[in-house]
Amino acid sequence: MPRSRSAALIAALCLSGVTSAGAGTTGFYRQPAIKGEQIYLVAEGDLWRVGTQGGDAQRLTTHNGLESQPAVSPDGQWLAFTGQYDGGTELYLMPAAGGVPKRLTWEGGGMRVWGFSSAGEVLYTGLDARPGSQLFAIDMKTGQRRALPVGQASDGALSADGKTLYFTRSGLRGDNARQYRGGAIARLWSLDLANRAEAQPLVAEGNNDRRPMPYRADGADGAERIAFLSDRDGTVNLWSVDAKGADPRQHTTYKGWDIRHAAADGSRVVYALGADLYVIDLAKRDAARKLDIALGGDFDQMRERWIKKPQDFLTDTAFAPNGERVLLTARGHLATQGVQQLRRAELPQPVDGRCRKGEFSADNKQVFAFCDFSGEMEVWRFAANGTGKPERITHGAPNATVTQRRELLPSPDGRWLAHSDKEGRIWLTDLKAPAPANTREIARGLLDEPRLHGWSPDGQALAWSMPLRHPDRHQLQLYNMAQGSTHTLTTDRYDSGAAAFSPDGQWLYFASNRNFATTGNPSPWGDRNTGPFFGFRSKLYALALQPGLRSPFAPKDELESATEKKADEQRAEDKKATDKNPTERKPDDKEKKPDAKAGAAKPTIQFEGVAARLHELPVPAGNYRALRVDGKRLWFLDQDLDRKTQLKSIAIDNQGGPADILASDVRDYGLSADGKKLMVVRNQAAGAAPEVLIVEAAPKLPTDLSKLQVRWTDWQIATQPRAEWKQMFADAWRMHRDHFYDSAMHGVDWLAMRAKYEPLVDRLTDRFELAELMAQMVGELGALHSQVAPGDIRPAPEEPGLAGLGARFSRAPDGWRIDAIYAADPELPAEASPLAAPSVGLKVGDVITTVNGRPTADAPHLLELLRGQAGRQVLIEARQAGRSVLRIVTPVAQTRENQLRYNDWRFSRARAVEAAGQGRIGYVHLRAMGAADIADFVREFYAATDRDGLIIDVRYNNGGNIDSWILEKLLRRAWAFWQPRSPGGAGVYANMQNVYRGHTVVLMNEDTYSDGETFAEGFKRLKLGPVIGKRSSGAGVWLSDGNRLIDNGIMRAAESGQVDAEGRFLIEGIGVTPDIEVDNPPRATAMGQDAQLDAALAELKRRIAAEPVKEVKPGPYLRPVRP
Template sequence: MNKKLLSVLLISLGVTGLSFSQEGPGYFMHPDVHENTLVFVAEGDVWMTSLQGGMATRLTTHPGDESNPKISPDGQWVAYAASYEGPTEVYVMPISGGLPKRLTYEPAASIPTAWKSTTEVAYTTNQYSNLPRLKTVVIDVNSREKEMLPLEMAAEGSFDEAGQTYFFVRPTYHNNVTKRYKGGTARQVWKYGEGEAEAVKLTQNYEGEDHHPTFHSGRVYFLSSRDGIQNVWSMNPDGSDIQQHTKEDSYDVREFSLSGNTLVYRAGADLYQQDLESGNPERIAIRLVSDFDQLREKWVDNPASYITNISVSNDGEKVALTARGRVFVFPAKEGRMVRLSRKDGVRYRDAVFTTDSKDILTFSDESGEFEIHQYSGLGLDQGKQLTDNGTTLRFNLTPSPDGKWLAWTDLNNDLWIRNLSTGKAVKANLTDEDLLGSMSWSPDSQWLAYGQAASNTFMQLFVFNPTSGKRVTLTSDRTNSLNPQWSSDGKWIYFLSDRNFETKVGSPWGQRQPEPFWEKQMKIYHIPLQKGLISPFTPKNELKAEVKKSEGPVTVMIDEDGLMERVQEVPVPAGNYKNLILTDKALYYHRVGPGPGVYYGGGASNADDPALMMTPISDKAEQKVFADKINSYAVSANNKYALLRQGSNHFLVELGTSPVSDLSKNRLDLSGWKFSIDPREDWKQIYTDAWRMERDYFYDAGMHGVDWDKMHEKYLPLVDRVTTRTELSDVIGELIGELSVLHTSVRGGDTRDGDDNIQFG
């Protein structure tokens, strides 16, 4: 053979061999071993391989997630949990493959925990509990006859060889990702012998958790964090002679299984086998023969359901929508939709138009922190970063009318105003009390009006001049005042305040004496910034001269003396109002249902009979419905245009003084809006976002003494191993669990589900 040809052939064979020996992605969970057969969960399916690893065989293919496989004592069957038809139920199938057989029909989730014999499977469910506590039920795989163990709380258990003694945990799992938990609901290992009067607690003298007991060869193996990392331990059936078997010092041992002299366990994303005598662990090199369907490019067909922010340009020609961390600019009528950036690994938040309607300002986490970036509204550039000092989440980007200033708030309850020319930023507020409601710039861009809670929690209104640093208090701390809005001439500030006391519950309040239910709390007020001004709502008389609109630029003047005492009520009936908007001719406000929702932004449900209300600014003020059945709306910075939402439809209208008779003519066409997602890049961003939000929202700035940056680095490599959104949640749970705090859990996301969803009852 030609030497050159032989060389090429050998190289080709070498490359081919190398490509098959390389391991692809794979996040391996829930191992169970019987002799040399190993089953586990990956990609939401049950797989099988040998203890030597290599190519694994997929046993299940249904879109519904499978979990917790358990091989029967004779090695012929595997029981597992699956959500094939809605509820999570127990199924059993031949270990060699075949049609699964459904064993349980419980409305509540049922999870297999162990085989009692070759024909009996034990599972846990809270279906038979008065409280949300798990009980153990044994079911015959042939007859489906069930027997409930006489234990009030019992889960994560296993039987001895004779099937007479059950080892279990109590209290049952608290459904938190907490690690190294010590407290009243910490799981402990118990045992119960058939026919005995009481169960016996085995684990003693340890405040932390011991759980997932497995009886094997005369000892009870279990998981515990006694050495700081969760590892496998064992003890005698009477609780004596506690020994440690695994010595993982980084990732917790999450699950384990035993057969003969072999211990198989999961740590991180990998499975390990360890000889019980030698104690030396070896990683099981597993290769999934899969097309990794859940890693494929994903298309979002209903982006409108993910909208988190809306901005309308001041010229009324464009709308910017932020959805799933992406920013899109739509024309009001005809034209092309623009996506500002196609970096799937970057999240964008709260995009707004600049004052001239040409550019977009948005928060971007491309640098690792949310910084302010500016993009061309035409999508023609890669944007420029305006800030570089982000340490926490920021919100509410609000550019000034002249485009020279930019205001925002952050999670520390600080209000910042940045000079866009010099880059210098000043803090407007004095305290760290809650900042709530919208901010509003004066017409001359010299003052910013905002609301902040006083020490008694009532919201007060202030105005701040970023040039001089002057701060003026507008309202008292005796009532809540919200949504400050400037008149176009800069002489008045309008706002909402809960100064009306009207209860739906009559007095006296009945035999059971319920609290009064306040409704129609909000009234509209305005305050003259100078003495001697007459309200535009005052009827014409000899003292009220006709006010002519000045032609020159507006200059705001504030007479502080007696300012709070000059507050006047606007002649609009009290109601459940929020989101006040002011134009030069009218007031607009959202009529919603009763309740605390009037104090916050956002929308209203159809049950609240919502409407966008309007009252002309004149001596003949008459309340009108500007647009009915409006769930929410967003307004341009100059208050000339509004995007109204009715259900899933959006309509762009001009804020005039005549009610809108036919919204359909102004419908924003989102019918062709779709976009793709690279799951791997998306998941990396979601992981970092979860890490960052936990840092920013956690009650202890010291993060319980945990090096939070180090934790991000520790678990980030596992994100490259995940193949499903559920596996990503598992990684995030591992990360968050390092804080050792209860009431923390991870759920949600684009999880894979089956088509069938059969409900009971």
Template sequence: MPITLSRRQPWLGLLAGLLAMPALADTRLLKEPDIAGNRIAFVYAGNIWVAASDGSQPRQLTTGNDANSRPQFSPDGKTLAFSATHNGNTDVYLMPSSGGLPTRLTYHPGRDYVEGWTPDGSKVLFTSDRDIGNNRANQLFSIAKSGGTPVKWMQARAEDAALSPDGAKLAYRPIIMANRGSSGWRQHRGGDTPPIWIMDTKSGDFTEVPHPHASDFQPMWAGSDLYFLSDRGQSVGLYGYNAARGVWPVVSQQPWDIQSANSDGKRIIYDAGGQLHLWDITTGKDQTLSLELRPDLPERQPAWKSVQGNIETAALSPTGKRVVVTARGEIFTVPLEHGAIRNISNTDGAREMTGVWSAKGDKLAFLSDQSGQYQLVVTDQQGGNSKSWALSDTATHYFHLVGFADQDRKILFRDSHLHLKVIDLGSGKVATIATDPIRTTFLNGGDSEALSPDGAWLAYSQVGPSFNRLLYLYSFASGKSTPLTRGMSDAASPTFSPDGKYLYFMASTNSGTSAAGIDMSTQERPYRAALYALVLQKDGSSPLLPKSDEEKAASKEKDSDKGDKKPAVKIDLDGISDRLVALPVPERAYSELAVADDGALFYLDSPQPGASVDPDASDAPSRIMRFDVEKKEASQVADKVASFSLSRDGKLMLITGPHNALSTAKASDKPEPKALDLANLKLRIDPAKEWLQIFTDAWRMEKDYFYAANMHGLDWQGVFKRYRPLVDSVGTRSDLTALIVNMIGELQVGHNRAYGGDSPASAPVKVGLLGADIALENGHYRIQKIYSGGKWNPYLEAPLAVPGVKAHQGDYILAVNGQPLAATDNFFAPFENTAGQQVSLTLSRRSDGKDSWQQTVVPTASERELRLWDWIDANRRYVDKVSGGKVGYVYLPNTAEAGFTFFNRMFFAQLDKEGVVIDERSNGGGQIANYITDVLSRRYLAGFRDRDGKVWGSPAGALDGPKVMLIDQDAGSGGDFLPYAFRHLGIGKLIGTRTWGGLIGIAHNPPLVDGGTLTVPFIRIFDANGKWLAENVGIVPDIEVKLLPKAVNQGQDAQLDRAISEVLDELKTFKPVRFKTAPPIPDQLGQ
């Protein structure tokens, strides 16, 4: 029987009670504090605040929607340095600590994060990725308080930098952390477990704070003692260190982690559990500060918003009068012509999903979590007369509605645990139709279903053991399924003809190379499918048979009896698979088949993978085709399409185009799409209620999609109870994200991330870059180096390396657009809003400008790839030089598209080498790189002798000599698996440092209601011996080599040097396997 929305299952009652917990008395989610004497500074809701050191007299210093972070008092306490993300760029700012207008110090489009001050207060220290070719490292810079252009302190990487009071020592961590930004990963024990290094600022020598396999960070000085945060205990705590005493524990707030800390030399202020705490270094007293803020929180204010950018699903009503749209957690119906947009669900603070029409069009069904768990809701067209049903009596939370069936008496749906199910709306009973053996995230096309015109039959596809999808036919009358295909093809996208005579579908017999797309070997593999029709009746005929016009006897049925009634569909199951007809269309990548009311077959034709590389890939690259059964020919009727569907009566089509734009058109040979009017698709959003829903949804998604149902033994309900009260202090969407990151971090696994969502941001103002290193010499800015980016990168912009641009290394840049550049100016300031625009430079070979000239250039928005390719090419040339031309070099930035492309570009061009270094440092992962290991494992099979030219062999694309792989702590995910496979297959040795250690994969759970992303780890990898692989451990190298700062600052790469040496040593004993000469040519016939 139907149940009302107020009925809950027992465990849901506890959750509902937790949702209603009272707000905390003081404000939480205070973070990033600093202290100077009797004043503190901290961040709340994206703004900088100050208060007395006892927590009294709090006052907000910054305002607006920009994200302000990392406030740092100057040594005299009069000025605050902080980072702020304004106009899409994170830069360093200054402002009086008493309040006032901020002053911008940096302008480079790289991310600049304040670290502190020099002891004399003349300069601000900050870290930035501006000169790094990948996004997993920073370097240390300083900039004068009075402005100018920043100066890089050293080439070596640096994070969390702090100078000792006398400026003689620099404490910092040399690598990033796994638990950072969008990634929640407490107690990480893989490769990203940084130590604290203390460097002598004069000699460059360093010592390491005694370091277990844990993460040490945020060093701060108090006289000669160093304090820092570390997760070497069960939670992040505060520790102290000096050379005489070693390391000692100071304080912790278990179970909360200390998130950040700062010191004025006498006291240390830190945040944990959203509260600020003050620890006195002399007395050892630890005090929790109570702050009750009265902030202006514009993001928290209810407001009407357009939700056009939040559309999740859309479907035409049976006759195309309206479109049901799921957007921002509500179900709307939108008229094509007359009437108003209706909010059918209208549930503030709840989320609705996947709205579908009944066959008659008088009802709508959708999912709602208003009860605390997602349930099925059915209403009339106006949203009234609603009834609800529980779709599961277990902890299953997520479903996707397929549609009404069996004369609207049942509803089909899929759940998050691989089941295709049906619920009887009369009895409330749920039956399972099919269960997929594996999740289809990485498979072509996903699942597809189609109902017969009378709703009595269901055609659906199910993944088979060989990754091919099999087509089945399910009878609602018998409750049984009949296979239509046998697994020798990949069959999907079924659709019935309106008269019930045919079932059309697509099927591919070459899909094997592109199935299970988690493997890199599926990259750029074509997917060629043909179109087929199954004749459903024994006495039926092919839709392609020649037609003959004949007179027919008059029908006894009155016209008034015909109407729009769908005929009962008769299907003869015996021999049905043999009644297969192939349509005369080319084999291509087809999907989304649908039949119009005139019998024409519409379908989507998508580009083949790897067919071309476009600089600006479209999000709607496909075209709609129409196969005319009468004419037996296909034609294109629309392009620039992402997807489409037809109304139940087959007369109208709904088209999704670029940027998810919706339009409708007649299902004809010449459709004229008309944009769906969504101007009034608006919703009054109460952020406080929506944020609670998002927080709860994130918690539920982890519970429902995490690969281990036991949550690794974690009391997940207890985690909710501990974190839920903090939601009441959320002041911005970014605060909510940070809270979710901390909550999911309790699971202590990789790939567990949260980011995005509806956060206001100022319009980006892109700062243009010249693709060059610039330094101050002789009182003027001078070009130190010009980056070309490699001449074989067609879409890489190198502004000063363009032929015809008269600019050289050593030239001075004296003015930008006629405005002189002084030594005290920030070089990048005049380049604001110039990316992609013409800029006039005044150049000269002399600092006095006597031989100056004007040169027009077009700055680029990013130098990252220019610098990356410069680093790659320099490494390749270095390896070639040092090895005497014997050893090749291949760099792999990830194990996805770029890694595939880089490998093919670099490896096959160096097959003349005797050995090779594969460099996967900072590898961002992506896929299982079996393609790369397959190629590297190729063995010599045979040789070829031509009358002319040299002998060559097969496989031609192979390198038989020694191979080594460089790895480091920033290589992870697919970058963990690749070195594992490299060693497991015996390809060669691993050199460098332990990898990241994240082999629990992601990519299946739904997005959050406001478009935010949560990546729940839903699949875990184990090795060939049946043991869990690398997760929170990493891949340990065969030869450990660290990049020490002094050597790096001298331009050395010890890891690369050791790799070259290892290959050369192995070459000394390597015996070539390929013959350079052929056997003697026979001199007798028949040999």
């Protein structure tokens, strides 16, 4: 690329939608490869070939799955790539001109193709016995695979003579962050394969340098140089150095547009920039040349598509006040539907629009929803029967920033709409006033988003809850419509919400977390009693909205009986008087309670003193939410400890009966305005559509539900992919604008970023390309936790999944030899490999010769014969010590196989520590920071509380949110000791119970991420011991992970930064710096060494020797003082 070209010209070239190459379509080109006069590329999820001068491209693959990452053999005859022909992503080989693909790997995904060796082996990274990626070479003829002797290699290339391996250590593997400088920064290394010397850095640390491409600077006999991609000038450009890492040369000088993918053939390099491909000859030092490429074909993924399983995209449900219809929101579309054969009314909207949180109006004739038809999420109004055009109700946020809108609540009188937003504000929109003056802000939360609960029956009060002082404790508030005032009903001592008004306007029911009775063992004594657990915190309460009301749940007493008798006598007198004067009775007069008629005048709420008129309901504690009241019963959702949700109700009386369970596995429910009908949405089996019912508001479901089901699973939604892609791009941009923790967007002009990348949407041909485009855009913010993943992609045909035996194999003359059986804790048989089961009895070195009677010798891989067999008994024949044996084994699914492989590495560390520490040092490895990991911590940490030393290994930790639990346990101290009478001579035990008194170190590396880093930083700052290893990734800004696009695609945004007591941001973009820096050298690591673990052991031994854990010996027993 000429150095004089401006960024604006580059952008113009990237955005060009017109091509001179034939009459085809200009696409979005990715992952190019080059050989001779041919370039191979990825577009529309397929592989294509085009000449180095551009022109009309030829499609090489047509499979529905994704084919990507092409690499060409040295002779130009073969193309290696990853594909999904057989289900998961694997490595394939096909003739470069096109042909039938041949499968090379059986690994279940996780690989990337990088090129070929001069001997014809395919170089790729995949999974191995160690965590992280491993560089492999696989023979394209025999399928024999060998691991190259380097650890932590994320890509690689061999020199022309095959004697030197150039590779990249680390680098971001999922995040999108330009100019990243955290611990996982990519760096080029080289390894001399001719000797046993350790690999050496090729370039200095401090920049992201990756994708080495060796070439001869002056032809075949010239000196070797290594081209690579680097962001050392702020933008990813093409650079080169000599074989010793000296003489750096910059070959492109782009500003603002990063080179994304590159591949070389000798000194010629093809690379992707924006949506286009460029070719440059580094030896000639020519300017880069943009290729005009046209794609031909039917572009099936750009045609209108029908979504035939809307249940996969269902986001919201709402119930009509008259109890006749349900409002469904799926794939951003709205439809109303009744039971049985009633017509489904699909509400009209633009093809590039998305709607959320729809609600019916009080008269059932209209629907309100948040929709982005204007470019922002505004409130729109639709006719509920699907006729007419939608009408925009709101126009931005008066005197405030525009942001994501959250909840919507129409008033029962049809006049008002209450709605909330991401900034914690509550808005009130007058439906009878013109926009934009129709909307005003009525409340603002200080710490989190508010929750709208409901209107009073007459629409004169609105209930919500929001945190006012503590982020985890919502306080219940009432808004007085007449006075425009807000009244706080609960304190910040407890989390309160889920409020609902009684139909007579006398009571406000709500749930509050005020119960702290322990669940399970209430004592700190006992093995692994880590602390009290309060599993059922919610209680139900009622506030009397007028003074003097008696709770309908209050037990009968003599005063109530006298009052009821007097009321009965008065009603009898009134009836007698009416009977004497029948003309005073109106024709439609019927005996009924005065408040039963809908719309009857309701008593005025007496706000003064309302918080003191609190009553607790006689209902056991639970986990309650979503209260509704029909006058006779109080309805609510209750979640058990297994997170299963039931819809329950209690009679509003003083009989004290238990709650009735209407339904289980409930996803949502609603109550009609007259309290007579219920909408119940309950989950079905995995993959099945939720069941939607409209039933009578009775304690139990009827036996026959066939006529009460809402027929919605036959709903089919027509979509226009390119219009959806535009909507999703805009939505992704808005999500980051509204969720990113820094409202100044790290100083990036976010509007300019949209203008920069959005035109490229017109170049897209499939959903993967949209994900890559959005990744480029969010990468401008330079933050981690910025992963992007496609949602609804073109499905590949379902094939039988891989299954494994928890072992590694290699080919033998008569079958497949067992090279290793993954080890696990022998005291946990359920964690063992299938081949390690006592009933199997196979060992390393045995050869499996048949699977279910089929010979394995001719199979391309043993796992081919195990496809579809996960969880099923399989008969294998094996050669063991010269004899043939038959065994029944049960293979496991690929995900479980991966876990077994990882656990083998973890268990090997634990065994090494046990041996080296001679039983005095414990070991805990945390793979992540979630529910399974706290279980691992409890299992391993408390088993080591009597040790003198402890290693907590958070290398490769993927993050989560349990750091505080672990740090709290490590902070516990023994301040006293119990000495029981012990004839057997048992020693003392500590108070605090289950406390650890020894020395502790933490192991961390470049792949320690997110909460793994927070734990390491907290360990350092709390001075619990040294952190050993390498600087961590730098993902210090956390997120709620709730952002989902219209097709369920992931668009993560970093939301919550972390600062120290002085206000300095922690971890983000830099990582946690170890107290003792120790690297695991690439070659030594590949050979099985673990220098970091060795350093941790040495440090603990030093500390134990210098400051041994003091043995506590009780002194003389106390004796009474006698005179």
